[in-house]
Amino acid sequence: MSHLIEVNNVTHRYDHHKVLEDVSFTITEGDFVGLVGPNGSGKTTIIKLMLGLEKVQKGSITAFNKPIEKFHNKGHISFVSQKANSFSRDFPATAKEVVSMGLTTKASVWRPTTKKYEYLIFEALDRVNMLKYANHNIGDLSGGQQQRIFIARAIVNNPKLLILDEPTVGVDTENVEQFYQLLSQLNRELGITLILVSHDIGTITTHVNDLLCLNKSVHYHGNPNDFENMTDEQRSIIYGHTMNTITHHH
């Protein structure tokens, strides 16, 4: 098992405000990782550092065995942003066009929409069960449907690692379970390593096989079952005081 991402002793400040302190962890190929922590605990920040959207100030990050500063993403790492849903509703684009954005690095300049790329787009739409919405306007779809389109956009280029930052925000509760099933499929059938970010520790532990609790520093990293088996008190010490009640006891 190789390590796709290695984070070593990363400390990060915005102005003088320290949001990450001495964070280290590794992401192993094939895992379905849950990255949890309360709001403001630095989850989005560590993701941005891993994606090269923020500069590493202290410590180091390696992606696919290359220092992140030298890593040029050619489709290995893909991303569904926390802000994916905040695009303008009037934006004139079809679901299909949105998915096509995931192929930018791949698409040849000379033949922008060859049959092969069309095929990849439809395949990705089919994966997320949105094939019949291909020509719908993205703004007309429901929050959950839009989220599926963004996942299709993120997987259309066949990434090795997919990072999703709070994707279930804006998805209604009855669709959340389906959503997790989709993610499990991507992980098991396509072999995509997943990092799922959430501030809600309740539902996530039953779906992931690696749990990472972050609150400025790493408070727990390991098997989600061991975490489930702790007492509430132990867990809340790890997670921080704003922990949601755990709803999925087995």
Place this chain on the structure above:
Amino acid sequence: MLEALLNFEILRNTFYTGLIVGLLAPLLGTFIVVRRLSLISDGLSHVTLAGISFGLLMQKKYTLLMLTPFHTGIFFSVLGAIVIENLRHVYKSFQEIAIPITLSIGVGLSVVFIALADGINTDIYAYLFGSVAAVSRADLYVVLVTAVFVIIVITFLYKELFALSFDEEFATVSGIRAKIIHYLFIIMTALVIAASIRIVGVLLVSALMTLPVATAMRLAKSFKQTIIFSIIYGETSVIIGLITGYYFEIPPGGTIVIIAAILLALTLLIKKWYSAYIYRG
């Protein structure tokens, strides 16, 4: 006008420039509108006016100069574009402040240059509202080169520009070099604005970049369709606007924009009636 078109080269030049501008302005305008940067074209057109006034002043003082106001206008516009793009990075969370800053500097400089060149004359009037008889053959060539450049860049970078317009963060993560593409884009915008000013004038150039797009967005289902419809609306407005402007001796900036506005109103109305009709079965 057809007969006149055949007989007078300058009218022909204007007409060809109009056709080119009627394509380029809505083409770039589509990206500008969806990126919510419509006001940038206003900022840039006023900077272009400063360049034009500077050119008029230079022409007056140094008659032998090869530089025409059109050239200095292009130069100022591109310079203004670079300033706007840099200001947008300085004021990350208030990016729109870049526009009033450049716009007011543009107007300020224009006033100074115009005054130094001894005040408003017919030339300035043509630059403010457009003219049917202002395009020399040399100008037309510059516009043609601009068109070739813009169309090549957009063909090559269509996917990148589209992805950046929709979601800059995702585009950056997928390896698109956002910064350099933003620069290219705003420089193209500056060039198209400078070219359009000959036809529609400083005050109305942003209308030609936004009105056809606003109309197209009401009808189009996809981004590609939005571009195509915008160009159709843009060309229609330019052709009808130039012809009516010529016959009624009105600066074409006015007639073109009025036609574009009428098309917008008609489209909205027809769409409303149509959906009411569908709704009733």
